[in-house]
Amino acid sequence: MGCQMNDYDSDYLAQFLVNNGFSPVNTPDNADLILINTCAVRAKPEQKAYSFLGRMSSIKKGNPNLILGMVGCLAQMKGPELLKRFPQLDLVIGPRELGRFQEILEGIDRHSGKIVATDLDLAPPQPAPCKGYFHKRITGHISIMEGCNNFCSYCIVPYVRGREISRPPDEILAEAENLLSEGIKEITLLGQNVNSYLWEGERKKWGFPALLNELSRLNGLLRLRFTTSHPKDLSDDLIHSFHYIKNLCPHIHLPFQAGSNRILKLMKRGYTRERYLELIDKLRKINPAIAITSDVMVGFPGESDKDFELTLGLIRLVEFDSLFSFKYSDRKGTSAEKMDGKIDEIVKASRLNVLQDLQKEITLKRNKALEGRQLEVLVEGSSKRGGQLTGRTASHKVVNFISNNTQIGSLHKVTIKRSFLNSLWGEIVE
Ligand code: 5AD
Numbered sequence: 001m002g003c004q005m006n007d008y009d010s011d012y013l014a015q016f017l018v019n020n021g022f023s024p025v026n027t028p029d030n031a032d033l034i035l036i037n038t039c040a041v042r043a044k045p046e047q048k049a050y051s052f053l054g055r056m057s058s059i060k061k062g063n064p065n066l067i068l069g070m071v072g073c074l075a076q077m078k079g080p081e082l083l084k085r086f087p088q089l090d091l092v093i094g095p096r097e098l099g100r101f102q103e104i105l106e107g108i109d110r111h112s113g114k115i116v117a118t119d120l121d122l123a124p125p126q127p128a129p130c131k132g133y134f135h136k137r138i139t140g141h142i143s144i145m146e147g148c149n150n151f152c153s154y155c156i157v158p159y160v161r162g163r164e165i166s167r168p169p170d171e172i173l174a175e176a177e178n179l180l181s182e183g184i185k186e187i188t189l190l191g192q193n194v195n196s197y198l199w200e201g202e203r204k205k206w207g208f209p210a211l212l213n214e215l216s217r218l219n220g221l222l223r224l225r226f227t228t229s230h231p232k233d234l235s236d237d238l239i240h241s242f243h244y245i246k247n248l249c250p251h252i253h254l255p256f257q258a259g260s261n262r263i264l265k266l267m268k269r270g271y272t273r274e275r276y277l278e279l280i281d282k283l284r285k286i287n288p289a290i291a292i293t294s295d296v297m298v299g300f301p302g303e304s305d306k307d308f309e310l311t312l313g314l315i316r317l318v319e320f321d322s323l324f325s326f327k328y329s330d331r332k333g334t335s336a337e338k339m340d341g342k343i344d345e346i347v348k349a350s351r352l353n354v355l356q357d358l359q360k361e362i363t364l365k366r367n368k369a370l371e372g373r374q375l376e377v378l379v380e381g382s383s384k385r386g387g388q389l390t391g392r393t394a395s396h397k398v399v400n401f402i403s404n405n406t407q408i409g410s411l412h413k414v415t416i417k418r419s420f421l422n423s424l425w426g427e428i429v430e
């Protein structure tokens with residue numbers, strides 16, 4: 001129910017279960033084990049998790065042998081409290097406990113009662129290869145680091161994912177090779193802050209650009225991506241990677257959160273509006289066509305109309321390809337939760353509307369500018385509309401097109417005929 005890291009963790013658990021004799025079922029009514037992988041970043045995914053858990057609890061009432069577990073960031077945040085609120089729940093497992101899943105499963109077998117596992121000290125585990133698990137997928141993910149040391153004042157992540165820890169390069173390379181052998185063509189490297197990747201080996205110190213470089217050489221890897229980067233740690237070396245690593249896609253997701261220096265300071269982001277704009281300039285100098293996407297929040301405590309105008313101004317200046325935008329949401333235990341000047345929900349909603357309308361105009365304008373261009377598309381599968389294929393450009397835009405003899409998993413040139421807000425439509429260059 002959360003970010004790409006949350007998806008990645010779900011894949012970890014599913015592979016683990018398949019390797020241990022479980023098989024997926026089509027409906028939760030037929031399941032022996034249900035794990036709900038939750039997100040805690042805002043109130044909305046939290047509510048979604050509770051309502052889903054409520055539905056799964058009623059299935060369990062009719063099937064007492066069913067094991068019901070909540071995993072992920074919300075499980076970490078709430079811990080044993082969840083067992084009181086949801087008596088049907090058997091397992092509460094935080095995201096840093098996945099490496100103990102074997103033990104947890106053995107506990108279930110021994111019927112040793114309910115389990116709450118919420119330590120934050122374990123290193124992220126290596127998924128065991130699970131033959132055929134990724135078949136039909138063209139794109140895959142690898143977590144290269146986990147946790148966060150930044151403590152932005154609004155953010156729950158450092159509390160639920162623990163301190164930053166990087167995975168060893170040989171594990172990451174082995175995981176990438178396994179994905180490629182399963183037919184994956186594009187890999188996205190994941191981390192709460194990938195720029196902080198650091199591995200100090202016996203002979204070599206690995207920073208993130210070095211890791212990217214090594215991975216990019218793997219045979220059969222058509223495309224490499226990464227997310228998320230923190231503006232505070234975006235080095236010139238990493239910016240240059242967009243020039244010299246040929247299969248690194250020209251797309252960066254660089255959350256800016258707010259356009260006012262006063263708010264950025266309250267958020268403890270560690271950069272100014274001017275510094276952020278400087279980074280955008282550097283990225284566009286290296287590659288003028290680079291796609292830039294971002295996250296932004298409205299209604300942070302104390303945000304005035306003037307601060308909000310500065311956020312809109314930054315959006316107009318940068319012209320992001322797309323934006324994820326959110327209303328600030330109090331997270332218990334963060335320092336923003338204790339701040340004065342909380343913004344009324346109605347004001348937040350109206351600011352969000354204004355911001356999203358502005359971004360829609362910009363996204364459409366940028367997409368329209370691609371009409372008539374030939375772009376390389378990695379074909380990922382059939383589109384929801386019958387008879388069409390779908391894929392993405394290197395800049396991560398969805399392209400739908402008609403073709404009878406195009407292979408899924410290969411790169412093709414497509415002429416863009418029409419652009420919409422969320423996708424492009426084109427014709428294959430045969
Ligand atoms: N309220 C609203 N949005 C938040 N995000 C993180 N914490 C909060 C919060 N408390 C947003 C940020 C972040 C994205 C993953 O979620 O924009 O980049």
Ligand code: SF4
Nearest residue numbers: 002003039040041073
């Ligand atoms: Fe991902 Fe953060 Fe949500 Fe956890 S809280 S699932 S790390 S977005």
